[in-house]
Amino acid sequence: MNIVEEHRTEVRVQDTVYRIEVAAREGGGAAGEDRWVTVMVGGAGPQQEPVAEGRLDIDAEAVPALATVLSDTLMAFAGRSGGGGNRRRRSADRPPRQGLPWSEELDAELESRWLAGESVEEIARRFERTPGGIRARLPRVGCDPERRGAYLPVPPSQREAGGLG
Known part of the structure; x- marks a missing residue:
């Protein structure tokens, strides 16, 4: 499988550093047309203790829907379903x-x-x-x-x- 695009982001929130790596790659399908996205998440607290880690492999066509579902679910779990705090939330009625x-x-x-x-x-x-x-x-x-x-x-x-x- 060949990586066709990569993005890395590192964000500090107070004393915690979060890393997100996203790599788009061609799948191993018969026609080589399958495209997958791998998302790796990590986070370390002030003493370098892990606070987040994980990996998702997603069909590229499912990325927009899954991004919305994950965002909404995590925000609801955190008790911020209304998009409170200092995070700006996109309008639910935005164009598709x-x-x-x-x-x-x-x-x-x-x-x-x-x-x-x-x-x-x-x-x-x-x-x-x-x-x-x-x-x-x-x-x-x-x-x-x-x-x-x-x-x-x-x-x-x-x-x-x-x-x-």
Whole structure:
């Protein structure tokens, strides 16, 4: 199995240090198309005593749902089901695709819809994302988020030299 992506995070909360390592890897399926994510969690207190350790192997398609379930369950167990404390909790009614990666096909459709004159709100509903997410993505596909149906202008430094000489 080949690791295709890795992320490591270390966070200190008071005197405890927590580590989370996430590795996405290709599975050993017949077509090699299975993608799995391994999550390893560890934590050590002020005297280096372990306070958390564990490993989860998750089918990549199940990661978003399991992340929500784990978060909700742990917060409820800790007596903070309302998202109290200093942790900001995402709205339960957030768009389903908010924060997910964009594909080339989605980028092409975004560009096409913008140039056809659709509003940010219409596009956000279609893509199940926030209007802010759409506005942030438009420049990445060359579109001007301030002018519906328009591309971004070419900066002067990248314009071809004209016959003004």
